[in-house]
Amino acid sequence: MSASYARVLRIPHARRAFTTALLGRLSYGVVPLSVLLAVTRASGSYAVAGAVMALFGATVVVLAPARAALIDRYGPPRALVPMLAAYILLLALLTVAVWRPGAPPVLLGALTTLAGACVPPLGPTMRTVWGRLTEGDKALLQRAYSLDGVAEELLFVSGPLLVGVLVGVAAPVVGIVVGAALMVAGTAGFVRSPAVRAVPPAGSSASSARGDRGGRRVLGRVRRPVVAAAAVGLALGVLDLLVVVFAEAHRHGGASVAWVLAALSAGSAAGGMLNGAVDWRVPAPTRLALLTLGLGLALLGAGLAPGIGTLALVMAGAGFFVSPAVTTAYLIADDAVAPEARTRAGAWVNTAVNAGSTGGTAAAGALAGQLPVAVCFAVTGGVVAVTAVATMTKGARGRGALRGGAAVV
Structure with a gap:
């Protein structure tokens, strides 16, 4: 590791926020593939599995700016914790639904759609934290973003590999449970980090109202x-x-x-x-x-x-x-x-x-x-x-x- 990247990780509280965010973001590479495999097994239909995953992906992507707006307005801890609770609850219900074959496709579609709408946006939030930690140093922020981006790409490669190991010894539904556990552990540690707690909410002041418009x-x-x-x-x-x-x-x-x-x-x-x-x-x-x-x-x-x-x-x-x-x-x-x-x-x-x-x-x-x-x-x-x-x-x-x-x- 070059001195520049070492300097990024030496920023006070950066290492704790970064590692916990990465732990939670590993779930992004585990949950979708696990859900796809579990739904395919429970429904016996590739068409149903494809439709369910399309709905999941659509709400994850389309509603990402809305979830990010909540982070900006209320601050990471107040916004991420309710999102996490809703996301884990929906994954738990989906786990129960696909535990045995025969689940109604409408139910599977509804649960995955709602789960996608509640995914905690740890990536965008971590980049906001990087912006505050680097305190206007553009060169340092560039290094932080580069490190973050490379680490995230490696997570999206390692996540499916982890699912491959899991399905070799257990049912695909176990991958959903593991992905949920990763998200809980990562988000819980992330919101308790001093760097994350220092991010101020926009609040509901008059200046904030102008900002919302x-x-x-x-x-x-x-x-x-x-x-x-x-x-x-x-x-x-x-x-x-x-x-x-x-x-x-x-x-x-x-x-x-x-x-x-x-x-x-x-x-x-x-x-x-x-x-x-x-x-x-x-x-x-x-x-x-x-x-x-x-x-x-x-x-x-x-x-x-x-x-x-x-x-x-x-x-x-x-x-x-x-x-x-x-x-x-x-x-x-x-x-x-x-x-x-x-x-x-x-x-x-x-x-x-x-x-x-x-x-x-x-x-x-x-x-x-x-x-x-x-x-x-x-x-x-x-x-x-x-x-x-x-x-x-x-x-x-x-x-x-x-x-x-x-x-x-």
């Missing part, structure tokens, strides 16, 4: 990083399916797909760590556009790879831009709003990545059946590249407003 414009202030983040999410969603199609076209098995996607994650982790260690002179908006453009150009040539090994190398190169782009989007969003709106700003970027990924998977499914895989890669890369150019153009026109205008809560 201005909060409707938060998305407008962070539109550029949100658009770029959506493009990155789109690329990730498309790649999950196109790599499978590429492997089948070249007569490779599922193991090769796992290696290619692992190369993508490894490249992203390496890029994220390097991005955080460098003191960039290039302004963040320009950097975001260039990183997104780099991702698009990498995807343009991915379909021309002659074999699965070459594709893995290309995916590692493409991944090199992913984590830095998302981290930079968070930095721009954080800088565009007042401290009382940081959680909402970060949640919009997070929502954009998730929504883009969902849309990308759907688009890839439609394109893969109609076009050669090389063309699908090229179309995806073109869309990402065009988005990068558009954000760069908007950034040049709006730079004065971003730097000189008053922040909107």
